[in-house]
Amino acid sequence: MLNSRIFLILLLTFILILRIQSLGGLHEPEPDPFLEEIGSKFESQRNYLSKVSQAILPQPQAALLTGMVLGVKEDLPFEFKKALSNTSTMHIVVVSGQNLTLLGGFLLGLAPLIGRKKTLIVTLIFLIFYSVFTGLQIPVLRAVLMFGLASIAQILGRADDSPWVLMLTALAMLIYNPSWLLSISFQLSFLATVGVIILAPALIEHFNFLPNLIKQDLVVTTAAQIMVFPIIAVNFHQMSIFGILVNSLILWTVPIIMLTGMATFLISIINIWLAELFGLIPGVLLTYFVYIVDAFNQPWANMYVGRISWIVWIGYYLIILGIYLTLRKRNTLKSESQN
Secondary structure, eight states, X not given: OHHHHHHHHXXXXXXXXXXXXXXXXXXXXXXXXXXXXXXXXXXXHHHHHHHHHHHHSOTTHHHHXXXXXXXXXXXXXXXXXXXXXXXXXXXXXXXXXXXXXXXXHHHHTTHHHHOHHHHHHHHHHHHHHHHHHTTSOHHHHHHHHHHHHHHHHHHTTOGGGHHHHHHHHHHHHHHHOGGGGGOHHHHHHHHHHHIIIIIHHHHHGGGTTSOHHHHHHHHHHHHHHHHHHHHHHHHHOEEETTHHHHHHHHTTHHHXXXXXXXXHHHHHHHOHHHHHHHTHHHHHHHHHHHHHHHHTOOGGGEEEOOOOOHHHHHHHHHHHHHHHHHHHHHHHHHHHHHO
């Protein structure tokens, strides 16, 4: 079975190489006209909901909510945008496959409470809702496909198949459009999904000293952060010495903000006053988000990240792989000893 999986991955990789050669190399990804046309049909609804956000929340909280939930690029205050840059948190405040992956990971954590099948159904429904809210943007659709297929394997008791499903899905998508390999959003989505689906389950057994809800969210967000760190450092060319700490303090709020934000927008369609009342939940979390970013906004702590050899990043991921395999082996031995 293992040999057949490896053979299939090697075959798809070879097909991908041939596809890239036939296209004359990799080029910057271009917008998909078909998906853009579909997304434009939701533009008026998203603009309306953006106005709702501005009516019930102050700035910059309103702009943060519409950015994370609707994908509407509101103008953040210049000083706060600079603070996001100085704390290495700019990537969080826009719609992205990474945020969707965090949302999905948070929902999968409900499996012990409501059951695996119900969790899977709820997760997929929310991911579809999020895709529609954001206007069916390509980064989100890619993340839905990768995370959805990998999580189905995991939630149905085939956790060992999740890495293979994720790899095969990513290769199939790249064969369809090889230019996505150069897309930062594709890289973030793929690596965040690896963190949530593969790395987080290996880590979570070692955080039993924490309450279940906090443990699940903390481990998921930390695992995703570990995996995407090089992509953020290389592409944004800057890193805050407080970046990892700040992300750890605020990433746990992202899926809750997204869930309660979507609920607030849906309620606003029925009654704006109820939406304003319910909007206090994401509002409090967004205020906490703003407070943490402002508290660690220290320009002197922001470092420029120049060009770093790809060998360094390969070493980084090999270290993570070694840690993952060690933790997985320990978890297996612990499970066998308990049985």
